[in-house]
Amino acid sequence: MQSKEFESLPNIYLVGPMGAGKTTVGRHLADLLGREFLDSDHEIERKTGATIPWIFEKEGELGFRSRETTVIEDLTSKKNLVVATGGGAVTQVENREFLNHRGIVIYLYTPVEIQLQRTYRDKNRPLLQVENPEKKLRDLLKARDPLYREVAHYIIETNQGAARDLAQNILQLIIAEELN
Secondary structure, three states: OOOHHHOOOOEEEEEOOOOOOHHHHHHHHHHHHOOEEEEHHHHHHHHHOOOHHHHHHHHHHHHHHHHHHHHHHHHHOOOOEEEEOOOOHHHOHHHHHHHHHOEEEEEEEOOHHHHHHHHOOOOOOHHHOOOOHHHHHHHHHHHHHHHHHHHOOEEEEOOOOOHHHHHHHHHHHHHHHHOO
16 A cells, blocks of 8 residues: 555656666565555566567567567556666667656666676576676676666665665655655
8 A cells, every 4th residue: 555655756766787686676665665566577578478588589679678668658657656677778768768757766776796696597688698797797787877877866876785775775865855
């Protein structure tokens, strides 16, 4: 149930690289706010009935990004949500506009070393199915970090504390800034 205290807050969108903890932090944040949590990648899979690796294999990254934009446009038109986006969602101009203009965007900044620790066994990440995942993560962060920063209202470093603590810190930041 939505907390009356936080009704006036717009949706909260979490952006950042794979392995940043967007889904885990997002769930905790949604619990604190009494809101529904959705993950844009899970929504793509739910709506298509296909896994993200399958979509990448059959349609390529462009096909996936098109589906992602449709889902993000839909999610950002709803109310009272906390949404975790896919790591590459910010690569599309439309997605950055939907996110930035329709809610509060939190960039979960995560160093490559931590991303690597959190993702090295995950076969559900098509972009990391390469010979040198660390180099791929570095290249992705170099390309996407400016986009995450462009779209974000707030930047939180994720290498300091557990996911629940990060969610608490985000909520305190938002309350201090948005509700005052």
